[in-house]
Amino acid sequence: MLTAGTVEVDPSRVAAQIVSGIGFLGAGLIITRQGAVHGLTTAAAIWECAAIGMAAAAGLVKLAIIVTILHFVIILAFNPLSRHLTGRLAGSVRLRVTYDSASGVLSRILAACDKHQWSLSVLGSAPDRGVLLTLGGSGIRNAPNTIACVAGVTGVRRLDDSRD
Known part of the structure; x- marks a missing residue:
């Protein structure tokens, strides 16, 4: 209930709107071309960025920093490894x-x-x-x-x- 001069903020409603918007953007990135799915990694990265932003906005700055560092470790370490294994094993x-x-x-x-x-x-x-x-x-x-x-x-x- 609102009283004169006060505003109630409901963080769960804000988060729900962010989730809806990011889901819409992510679905737009995922395409199918001749039986192959493209854009999943990009859509997942957008979801991750939204989660990091929401964590930072909620005051969980340490968590946001740790997840950001883990993201770069995974991208920099596993991407070349994945390309190497995909080329040698199957594709x-x-x-x-x-x-x-x-x-x-x-x-x-x-x-x-x-x-x-x-x-x-x-x-x-x-x-x-x-x-x-x-x-x-x-x-x-x-x-x-x-x-x-x-x-x-x-x-x-x-x-x-x-x-x-």
Whole structure:
């Protein structure tokens, strides 16, 4: 109840509005593109920033500082480790491969993939005498160089250089 000259502040209502707004922004960042989800890390970072800001505003400055330091430790330590492990263990890569019109080039490309035990999940045609490949498996980072060495291949371009 309000009396003349006083204002009641309800921190839980403020926090609820922040949660609603950040949820809306985070959902807008998360997109799906050809079966792959992108933006989860960015959405999580926005949630984390909101939580740090709310903790600082609530007077929990030490907690906000500790969480901020932990964030940077995790990002700086685990991000390179994750990239290293993903490249060595398993992953996927999307490639646009162009080749001469000579017969048998596509079968040699597929044989090279089979030799390295890469799984082919998508095979599509490109308008410039080429194919779109989505490959998965271990050691997939070497796929562009390996396919570029196949006789008759004129170009290989990686389509998904960004990871999230």
